[in-house]
Amino acid sequence: MATDLVSSADFDIADILGAGIKISDIRHPDYTGMCDDWYKWRLTYKAGDSFIERYLEKLSTREDTTDFINRKRMSYVPAFAKAAVNEVKDSIFQRISDVTRKGDSLTYERATKGLDGGVDLAGTTMNSYIGRYLLDELLVMSKVGVFIDMPPINGPTLMDQYNSRPYIYHYRTEDILNWDTEHRTETVFTKLLLKENVYKKDLATGLPTELVERYRFLWVQDDRVLVHFFDEDSRPIDRFGMEGIDVLEINLPYIPFVKFDIMDSLLTDVANYQIALLNLASSDIAYALKSNFPFYLEQFDPRVDNLYSRPVGHESLDGVNIIKPGERDDSVAAKNYEIEVGSMTGRRVPKGLEMPRYIHPSSEPLKASMAKQEELKKDIRMLVKLAVANLSPKMASAESKNFDERSLEAGLSAIGLELEHGERMIAKFWQMYEDSNANPPTVKYPQKYSLQSDKEKRQEAKDLHDSLKSNPSLTYKKEAYKLISETYVGSRIAQETRDKINEEIDKAEVIYSEWEELNRDVELTLIDPETASLAKGYPEGSVAKANIAHAERVKRIAESQAKARGTTDLGGLENVGRAEKIEKDTEEVAKEKTRGNAN
Numbered sequence: 001m002a003t004d005l006v007s008s009a010d011f012d013i014a015d016i017l018g019a020g021i022k023i024s025d026i027r028h029p030d031y032t033g034m035c036d037d038w039y040k041w042r043l044t045y046k047a048g049d050s051f052i053e054r055y056l057e058k059l060s061t062r063e064d065t066t067d068f069i070n071r072k073r074m075s076y077v078p079a080f081a082k083a084a085v086n087e088v089k090d091s092i093f094q095r096i097s098d099v100t101r102k103g104d105s106l107t108y109e110r111a112t113k114g115l116d117g118g119v120d121l122a123g124t125t126m127n128s129y130i131g132r133y134l135l136d137e138l139l140v141m142s143k144v145g146v147f148i149d150m151p152p153i154n155g156p157t158l159m160d161q162y163n164s165r166p167y168i169y170h171y172r173t174e175d176i177l178n179w180d181t182e183h184r185t186e187t188v189f190t191k192l193l194l195k196e197n198v199y200k201k202d203l204a205t206g207l208p209t210e211l212v213e214r215y216r217f218l219w220v221q222d223d224r225v226l227v228h229f230f231d232e233d234s235r236p237i238d239r240f241g242m243e244g245i246d247v248l249e250i251n252l253p254y255i256p257f258v259k260f261d262i263m264d265s266l267l268t269d270v271a272n273y274q275i276a277l278l279n280l281a282s283s284d285i286a287y288a289l290k291s292n293f294p295f296y297l298e299q300f301d302p303r304v305d306n307l308y309s310r311p312v313g314h315e316s317l318d319g320v321n322i323i324k325p326g327e328r329d330d331s332v333a334a335k336n337y338e339i340e341v342g343s344m345t346g347r348r349v350p351k352g353l354e355m356p357r358y359i360h361p362s363s364e365p366l367k368a369s370m371a372k373q374e375e376l377k378k379d380i381r382m383l384v385k386l387a388v389a390n391l392s393p394k395m396a397s398a399e400s401k402n403f404d405e406r407s408l409e410a411g412l413s414a415i416g417l418e419l420e421h422g423e424r425m426i427a428k429f430w431q432m433y434e435d436s437n438a439n440p441p442t443v444k445y446p447q448k449y450s451l452q453s454d455k456e457k458r459q460e461a462k463d464l465h466d467s468l469k470s471n472p473s474l475t476y477k478k479e480a481y482k483l484i485s486e487t488y489v490g491s492r493i494a495q496e497t498r499d500k501i502n503e504e505i506d507k508a509e510v511i512y513s514e515w516e517e518l519n520r521d522v523e524l525t526l527i528d529p530e531t532a533s534l535a536k537g538y539p540e541g542s543v544a545k546a547n548i549a550h551a552e553r554v555k556r557i558a559e560s561q562a563k564a565r566g567t568t569d570l571g572g573l574e575n576v577g578r579a580e581k582i583e584k585d586t587e588e589v590a591k592e593k594t595r596g597n598a599n
Helices: 013-018 029-046 048-055 065-074 080-093 106-112 126-141 271-291 364-389 405-434 454-470 474-489 495-507 515-523 529-535 542-565 576-598
Strands: 003-006 100-102 143-149 167-171 176-183 187-201 208-220 225-231 247-250 257-261 295-297 313-317 320-324 357-359 442-444
Touching: 029 048, 029 080, 029 126, 029 176, 029 271, 048 271, 065 271, 080 126, 080 271, 080 364, 080 405, 100 106, 106 126, 106 405, 126 143, 126 167, 126 405, 143 405, 167 187, 187 257, 257 405, 271 364, 364 405, 405 442, 454 474, 474 495, 515 529, 529 542
Parallel strands: none
Antiparallel strands: 003 247, 100 442, 143 167, 143 257, 176 187, 187 208, 208 225, 225 247, 295 357, 313 320
């Protein structure tokens, strides 16, 4: 099942070379049409200096190159598109832990958990690999490819095959240059041209010295996959980078390559918004900095000061300066007098004229620009949400959706289904490498996702809880409590725990259980204590135990009272009321005698 070297192939590489075909230049028509969009989407998400360098424009023809360069140095990227996409990414990734993977392949199960080198022979779990390498590529570029490979087996013994198992690596959208597909049980690749970046190493030290391009061409022939490599000049090379025709064989019926595809990028409509934001923010920075230097203003009387006269100049004659009234050294037209101003410099102001002052440009243009930027930021988030909603299988207009949360959840679920389908294909190829007759592992992703913030979730749960008071339906209350529990803890607990919670809700006989209402209902004999106990979630038999405890408490109270005021058999006074009266009368007589003696 491993990749091995073969001496020849029916697909004659030499004929291609003889025809003068540069295989590294062949592109699929869909690839050619999308190149510009891919470039824009990637730069928009990446942000940074490369985005500024490509999309920052001059304010007008009056801005010279020096001013533009200075403004570019001060510009920053308002990366709100990246933040909006990451919000979607995080909403999906936080549910990746609930993915279940079961099957007969022990190596796949252990690799997905990061054991034995992980899925990429670098210790990475499948969940981590999807979150770090695939998910953002899928959301931003709409496509990403995964190649399932296996190291060559160098001998026939078990020791030679020890720890030889499949592993995966991915290709960016721009690196999937050309392809041809065929539909069997699944749509599979029959021809594929990929671009790779590999390190060229120094022969003496083995250290990388430069990054070079390599092209991998794969095709299916006689139910097996054949592979050949080319350099950037379309010259055939082997897998080690040396020149020569060297075809590799993969003993599989079709190319072990999986393409994840959500059909459209989340940045399709958003990229231009971020470009506009960049230029607005850059112009605001320049405006704010230049407006920070006010200029001096002073009134004058044009009848006193002749603007059109030439100031006194000098002329040099045989090295001697000669004053020439009305002319200048450089013979340029006369201009306004320069005035020295500052905190240590005074000015005389003619009587009746306004005092000199400093003025600055109005802040209104800056405020208008900032308000527009706030609108663009909100629009970016809304457009990303709309793009997610449009991934839903059931299409609807933006007006009918109105960013409905269920449409967003359906769009997130569509992304989850694509991830599930892609990983299922990975597991299928993985199993085919090991045993083509065995059943491939099953992969199941969560069905529900949410873009709501924690605050929005709490409010939704509160509204659901309040609605229970006015609805008498027991079924409604049970379903509402399921939604409440899903809102609060659904994304934080495993699927088995959520199923157990829903099962307990279904079995409950009483759902709505505010303790004040339960206490009042028991006092009014509307329900029995047993039902109230179940409504509070107490264990079965709690009421009987409480009755016993209550009876014992009443008995203790009765015994205590009997000792104080009860019968002599219990240690008390038999006629306590009469004894207290006699004692009180005796005290009154004693007081009277005392007062009489005093007189």
